[in-house]
Amino acid sequence: MKLESALLREQCLIGDEWLSGSSVINVTNPSNGDVIGTVPDFGAEETRKAVAAAKAALPAWRARTAKDRAAILRRWFELMLEHQDALARIMTAEQGKPLAEARGEVVYGASFIEWFAEEAKRVYGDVIPSPWADRRLVTIKQPVGVVAAITPWNFPIAMITRKVGPALAAGCTAVVKPASATPFSALAIAALAQEAGVPAGVLNVVTGSARAIGGELTANPDVRKVTFTGSTEIGKVLMRQSADTVKKVSMELGGNAPFIVFDDADIEAAVEGAIASKYRNTGQTCVCTNRILAQSGIHDAFVARLAERVGELVVADGFADGAQQGPLIDSAAVEKVEEHIADALSKGAKVAVGGERHALGGTFFQPTVLTGLTPDMAVAREETFGPLAPVFRFETEDEAIAMANDTEFGLAAYFYSRDIGRVWRVAEALEYGMVGINEGIISTEVAPFGGVKESGVGREGSRYGIDEYVEIKYLNMGGLSA
Numbered sequence: 310m311k312l313e314s315a316l317l318r319e320q321c322l323i324g325d326e327w328l329s330g331s332s333v334i335n336v337t338n339p340s341n342g343d344v345i346g347t348v349p350d351f352g353a354e355e356t357r358k359a360v361a362a363a364k365a366a367l368p369a370w371r372a373r374t375a376k377d378r379a380a381i382l383r384r385w386f387e388l389m390l391e392h393q394d395a396l397a398r399i400m401t402a403e404q405g406k407p408l409a410e411a412r413g414e415v416v417y418g419a420s421f422i423e424w425f426a427e428e429a430k431r432v433y434g435d436v437i438p439s440p441w442a443d444r445r446l447v448t449i450k451q452p453v454g455v456v457a458a459i460t461p462w463n464f465p466i467a468m469i470t471r472k473v474g475p476a477l478a479a480g481c482t483a484v485v486k487p488a489s490a491t492p493f494s495a496l497a498i499a500a501l502a503q504e505a506g507v508p509a510g511v512l513n514v515v516t517g518s519a520r521a522i523g524g525e526l527t528a529n530p531d532v533r534k535v536t537f538t539g540s541t542e543i544g545k546v547l548m549r550q551s552a553d554t555v556k557k558v559s560m561e562l563g564g565n566a567p568f569i570v571f572d573d574a575d576i577e578a579a580v581e582g583a584i585a586s587k588y589r590n591t592g593q594t595c596v597c598t599n600r601i602l603a604q605s606g607i608h609d610a611f612v613a614r615l616a617e618r619v620g621e622l623v624v625a626d627g628f629a630d631g632a633q634q635g636p637l638i639d640s641a642a643v644e645k646v647e648e649h650i651a652d653a654l655s656k657g658a659k660v661a662v663g664g665e666r667h668a669l670g671g672t673f674f675q676p677t678v679l680t681g682l683t684p685d686m687a688v689a690r691e692e693t694f695g696p697l698a699p700v701f702r703f704e705t706e707d708e709a710i711a712m713a714n715d716t717e718f719g720l721a722a723y724f725y726s727r728d729i730g731r732v733w734r735v736a737e738a739l740e741y742g743m744v745g746i747n748e749g750i751i752s753t754e755v756a757p758f759g760g761v762k763e764s765g766v767g768r769e770g771s772r773y774g775i776d777e778y779v780e781i782k783y784l785n786m787g788g789l790s791a
């Protein structure tokens with residue numbers, strides 16, 4: 310059934326034009342497989358047009374005062390909140406997440422526009438004490454230029470605003486390629502950006518062939534920055550392709566988050582934190598817990614309570630009242646969850662709750678907890694990206710840290726302890742960009758989001774996020790002698 314929304318755009322925004330395509334991509338509702346609309350299947354030619362529009366718009370946009378750019382971004386933020394329900398309904402229709410989560414993402418995504426509207430006015434330079442009596446040294450910060458943003462389906466608004474917010478605040482212009490599964494959210498907020506006064510060409514959205522669009526964005530010399538959120542595999546492809554024209558890159562990639570529960574933890578808090586972290590967006594977030602490590606003294610009590618609470622999660626269509634777990638994005642996602650479960654069971658793991666496709670059919674899956682996990686199982690090394698919580702047992706603090714760090718990923722980690730010495734030892738020992746301590750949900754626009762090792766490069770949000778979109782220029786001013 311066609312999606313009905315005043316914010317539905319089935320065209321791409323390039324310059325000041327909304328353009329249709331001679332061929333289109335179907336957009337489906339993952340909950341029922343319905344085709345809810347189409348978007349253009351554009352490629353390199355249209356991408357070149359979008360980059361040209363962004364380049365043409367750059368001089369006037371970067372020349373506006375920071376305060377002027379901030380006012381326009383602020384208006385965009387306000388419009389996103391005014392249209393929270395419409396944006397949430399579009400998101401649930403194309404991504405499947407429960408409406409309550411979609412509404413939350415609209416607010417979370419808008420918060421990056423609000424934050425960087427403020428940060429726009431605080432891009433400061435330096436006055437450096439000169440080693441020459443007759444010279445003055447300063448630095449100024451200038452926008453990088455045209456930015457390419459390639460974003461995933463799991464947070465169809467927030468992953469765009471977390472990039473476009475700082476880019477536009479700094480005076481850059483942008484070309485966005487949203488995920489093919491969730492283009493309508495991107496096009497809807499682009500329409501609101503136009504209404505907020507973002508000038509033509511400052512924000513462009515191109516849908517279609519990822520390889521062709523990405524190939525052009527990473528090769529075009531007029532693009533000076535590539536920012537990506539998605540799998541580590543594709544992130545590496547984009548980094549390689551960007552190297553030929555030495556572009557700045559920001560990469561928010563895959564994770565393998567450990568969730569460590571020590572004997573001295575508040576068990577009830579740990580259970581609720583594990584559920585929040587693991588099953589948010591039906592387990593489809595890069596910072597979702599991917600491995601639970603439970604110390605032997607509390608292991609059985611923790612698993613029993615976790616399984617009981619997980620069994621209570623409501624699996625339903627995202628529009629259904631009380632829905633807590635929506636469908637997975639596609640059949641490949643379901644097959645990956647099934648592969649991880651089958652592999653673990655074949656090597657001795659046991660099902661504590663769930664373990665199979667849900668009775669609703671399609672891409673719905675039972676929220677699952679496995680016990681008896683061992684490091685040789687696939688789920689210990691691969692990101693499941695679904696509603697599967699595998700529990701590993703450990704004996705000592707050193708063993709837990711070693712297990713947690715035994716991965717090429719380093720995005721988010723979590724642990725529960727009420728021993729202040731342990732809190733500092735473990736927080737400093739974990740090789741991750743972000744650590745939740747007695748908390749399972751830690752993402753916010755005010756703190757730096759990003760990973761180490763193969764989870765990415767750079768930070769988004771926070772006072773650091775805008776640094777990814779500016780260049781520091783050093784001025785050495787001589788000739789000052791009388």
Ligand SMILES: NC(=O)C1=CN([C@@H]2O[C@H](COP(=O)(O)OP(=O)(O)OC[C@H]3O[C@@H](n4cnc5c(N)ncnc54)[C@H](OP(=O)(O)O)[C@@H]3O)[C@@H](O)[C@H]2O)C=CC1
Binds near residue numbers: 487524547561
């Ligand atoms: N660190 C973080 O913040 C996040 C990390 N991720 C990670 O991403 C994975 C799941 O998300 P998913 O969307 O499937 O990731 P993908 O990496 O497959 O896709 C992400 C985006 O990249 C595009 N893309 C795919 N192939 C290419 C290519 N060759 N050139 C240019 N663009 C390309 C996709 O387009 P199209 O949709 O058309 O295929 C999509 O827009 C998981 O590993 C997850 O951990 C996801 C979200 C956040």
Ligand SMILES: O=C(O)[C@H](O)CS(=O)(=O)O
Binds near residue numbers: 461538561752
């Ligand atoms: O894509 C993701 O998984 C997000 O980066 C996670 S969060 O920022 O929404 O927590």
